[in-house]
Amino acid sequence: MKSVFTLIRRAITQSRTLVGLTLIVFSVVGVTLVVRFSAPGVPVVLATTFIPAGTTVTDDMITDGRVASTVSDSGPVRTDIVGRIAGADINKGDLVMVDDLEPTSMNRVEVSIPLGVVPPESLTRGSNIDLWAIDAEGILPPVEVAAHATVLSMSQSSFGGDTIATILVNAMDIDHVLSMMGTSRLLVATGDVVP
Numbered sequence: 352m353k354s355v356f357t358l359i360r361r362a363i364t365q366s367r368t369l370v371g372l373t374l375i376v377f378s379v380v381g382v383t384l385v386v387r388f389s390a391p392g393v394p395v396v397l398a399t400t401f402i403p404a405g406t407t408v409t410d411d412m413i414t415d416g417r418v419a420s421t422v423s424d425s426g427p428v429r430t431d432i433v434g435r436i437a438g439a440d441i442n443k444g445d446l447v448m449v450d451d452l453e454p455t456s457m458n459r460v461e462v463s464i465p466l467g468v469v470p471p472e473s474l475t476r477g478s479n480i481d482l483w484a485i486d487a488e489g490i491l492p493p494v495e496v497a498a499h500a501t502v503l504s505m506s507q508s509s510f511g512g513d514t515i516a517t518i519l520v521n522a523m524d525i526d527h528v529l530s531m532m533g534t535s536r537l538l539v540a541t542g543d544v545v546p
Contacts, residue, residue, distance in 0.1 A: 397416040399413060404501075432447055438451060461503065463516070478502040481540070494536070497528050
């Protein structure tokens with residue numbers, strides 16, 4: 352008889368210990384979640400270093416942070432940013448917003464084109480340009496071929512001295528760009544320079 356009561360008492364003691372440990376774990380997790388969600392501000396992503404325009408953002412260039420805001424919506428998360436190309440310079444400590452990044456590769460196409468007129472030296476990597484086709488004879492009016500393209504690189508061609516611009520253009524504009532390359536029109540880049 353004593354052995355049955357002893358076994359029952361041990362089982363109850365062990366179950367109390369297990370229940371007690373489970374309650375402690377739930378308490379710690381609950382307190383952690385309450386503190387995390389009650390922290391003031393909105394979660395954001397911050398630049399940990401200077402990110403020049405045209406640079407692919409890597410995980411070590413950004414960190415999570417919080418800012419005071421009356422807006423309840425949070426900004427982008429790290430996975431929205433890592434692997435994207437900076438469309439403008441982002442200073443160390445600045446918020447990294449989706450508007451600061453180039454559209455995803457599904458919306459942009461990289462193409463190399465010969466420019467008929469040498470662009471100014473200030474048009475460098477990261478510059479935003481508009482691409483125009485002009486008539487070499489000056490008879491036909493200029494035609495805008497692509498708007499808001501981003502310069503990836505500028506180089507001199509070894510065939511005839513043309514400047515070759517490698518740019519990102521909207522996918523909707525790529526057919527227009529390629530069709531103008533096969534005509535007598537000259538392609539000209541105009542636009543904003545990188546500060």
